[in-house]
Amino acid sequence: MIEARTLRGTVELTERAVAAFGRALAGRLLLPTQDGYDDARLVWNRMIDRRPAMIVRCGGADDVVHAVRFAREHDLLLSVRGGGHNVTGAAVCDGGLMIDASTMKGRRVDAAAGVITAEPGLTWKDFDTATQPFGLATTGGIVSTTGIPGLTLGGGHGWLARKYGLTCDNLLAARLVTADGRVVTASAEDNPDLYWAIRGGGGNFGIAVSFDFRLHPLTSVVAGYRLYPMTRAAEVLDVYRDSAAAAPDDLTVYVIVTVWSDGQPVIAIVPCYSGPVDRAEQTLRPLSRLGAPLSDTIRPMAYGELQTMFDATNPPGAWYYKSGYLDDAKIRDDRFIDVLLSQSDFPSPSPLSRIVIEHLGGAMARVAPGDTAFTHRSGVFDLIVIAGGFRPDETDKNVAWARRAWSAMRPFMSGGVYVNYLDADEGSERVKAAYGATYDRLAAVKRRYDPDNVFRLNQNIHGGH
Template sequence: MTTTQARQDTLGEATLGELAEGLRGELVRPTDPSYDEARSIWNAAHDKRPALIVRCRGVADVIRAVEFARSEGLTLAVRGGGHSIPGFSTTDGGLVIDLSPMNAVRIDPDRRRIVAQGGCTWGDVDAEAQAFGLAVTGGLVSTTGVAGFTLGGGIGWLVRRAGLACDNLVGADVVTADGRYLHTSEDENPELLWALRGGGGNFGVVTSFEFKAYEVGPTVFAGLVFYPGDKAADVLRGFGAAAASAPDELSLAINLTTAPPLPFLPEEVHGKPIVAVLGMWSGQAEDGDAATRPFRELAPVVADLFGPMPYNAMQTLLDPLFPRGMRNYFRSAFFNDLGPATVDALVSSHSQVPNGVSELHVHHLGGAMGRVPADATAFGTRDREYILNVVARTPDADGFETAVQWARAAGAALGPDAASYVNFTGETNEDIVRASYPPATYQRLVAVKDTYDPTNLFRLNQNIPPSAGSDRRQG
């Protein structure tokens, strides 16, 4: 008998019937026709079978699900967009709180505020906010969930102008481990708000996020330019030199990748190593050509696709490259500059890429993100100019472990001082989590964990366990 079946039998039909009757949403069980669809997540590397899935339609459903998981001793997973790289949005034999039906967005254009429910994706938010010419730092793939992205930090095309997504989180509604429904802001439960700004999903289920928004679009100057793969070192060095004087309105990244068979690229480069510089200028669109020009002349150009485009077009530009159902593993490392040793390490890792869909992303940071005081949020690393995100992917199980080993080696090649970013860490590891935060920040997060989740009910995340003196019966 499987773990899922055993848990179903232990719970009993009367208990499950009572839970189902108390929900406005849907209780999905392994015997239901919709179960396989309901249990699937974006990252196919994790194929798990929860005992129960609660598809929540409102806060009351979330409270009931949390209370049920706690009372029955069930492992609890919380799913927003379902993009969790380590697979935290599902579990074997436990209960999944699926927030995806809770995807309403409310815009206050006068106060420049965006309120998004916990099941929203960035596509949901951008569609509503751009109707009013507003935006906040969102995911580079529009199907990414607002919740996990924000709670771990949130790096996107507005990061240098507006800071991280979590920097712009001004309020949230949270269901805690004991079933309480709390609002947090600078004036109400402020320590919880501090922890939500980068401390991950450790402290409860966030059912609603309120963001400060910015005037952006509807047209931005954005796109990508491709360079030959054998010019990677020149492009990286030139990028570093140009980035030193980049204005805050300009956010850019380098992809060391493999040329896809797309019509805007010459056939002779298809399937070969290639370098893409991607970016967005969010200032006045007519100034974008001049602002991006230094990054579009770093080497002989294969194709230059920069130009004016709708903000939402840039926000969905990478969607086709990150479809649901592939196996994914990410590794990350913050670093200071594109000096000779770093360039050599990146070029070497690119030369060893295991397949045509795995790649290295180097994202330029700084700007508004770097000016936020270190203790203003729980986000751990603001003093580095760059982050490397190593993307290891395969269409199926074949070759996946090889890709994972490549990703680990590529991240480690930048050295032991290159701290990780919790959103781009493909596995749970207490040492990696600890190293992602300064010691004082980590201890402060433990204190918040002790207050709001002393039994570690919310442990399927980049976990910050409660202190040894807390009640850890669920841990």
């Protein structure tokens, strides 16, 4: 017998039933005793150490249907894995059935139409590698190992969001396996309520087995970073605040406060300019007011190079996040800079830890709030405190550092938070804050497509079940 967790308790499955399920799959069913099981249950955040009773390495959409039906038949707890990057580790469940779609890497680019059809196993590296030979791109995550499904369904911040909108704003359609094991299309024409909900509502409504994204012409950008010592941080933040707020859609500028390889705390200005190259210098000029940096790597580069620039500083390991959208009016207050610098306590306890300010607005702000479930469109900046790269015995110290820095910055935040940056220790009020004004409408869609809350291992929307 194989014991597995259900939505309500546990169940004993006969080996025969499990073997028959495995035989029906085009992919592979992994049990805890089998080779490959321990690798398959790993996710990016290595603080997560969960042991599913079964892992389905999906061979295609039919396997997802089989797995959902099998889970329903036995009332199994299920989790869904894409790129495995979510910091909460919700992709892996303890004792239940993990549906691993990272093996589904099919893609087809229709260059003439400017559309890619992509399966949920693609990372952003796979995605960019498929589209860049055609000179096409869409907004994606800034670390290329992140998966497309989780990022897209939660919204999708990225270098191109100010120019082309969030990743979910470029989602034309998706096919999902719903809680009753049907495959449905979500698009403007088909199931428009579902289409609305999956653009910001996360993995609450079904398992996406393919996505159609709109693509845009783009092959190169002017990007890199300028690094300044922390002693100049106040001046850097002051210039940044003004120039980012006034920037055209072609320009996105992030700020990273971190520790450099020599152990010195530094502040980096990280622009991505995606407009005509002959206007790059003029567009970046406001940032040049800062004078000589410690290091300057800004230059024209292939878009794919920018998309992998931060991979080395985001390896799998121990990570912890705290974040929130900043209030545009409150960050004009000079105390914003004072508090950021005095309370953030650099050097941080671990070298990969950092505070990141993301630059938003532009095209993503011009989508009407009711058009998609993603609701945080009006603010221009998001702040993330990231503790990372520490040993397990240093967890408390690093988590405490991140919480302290985040609490100090909280008075400058709007109260809204990006669902994909919530960590596992947030309460239900913060989850509600992530869905914001769209929560009740999302709950109504949840009741329609997943009344039993089968898809619950996520930032969960309660449909009243």
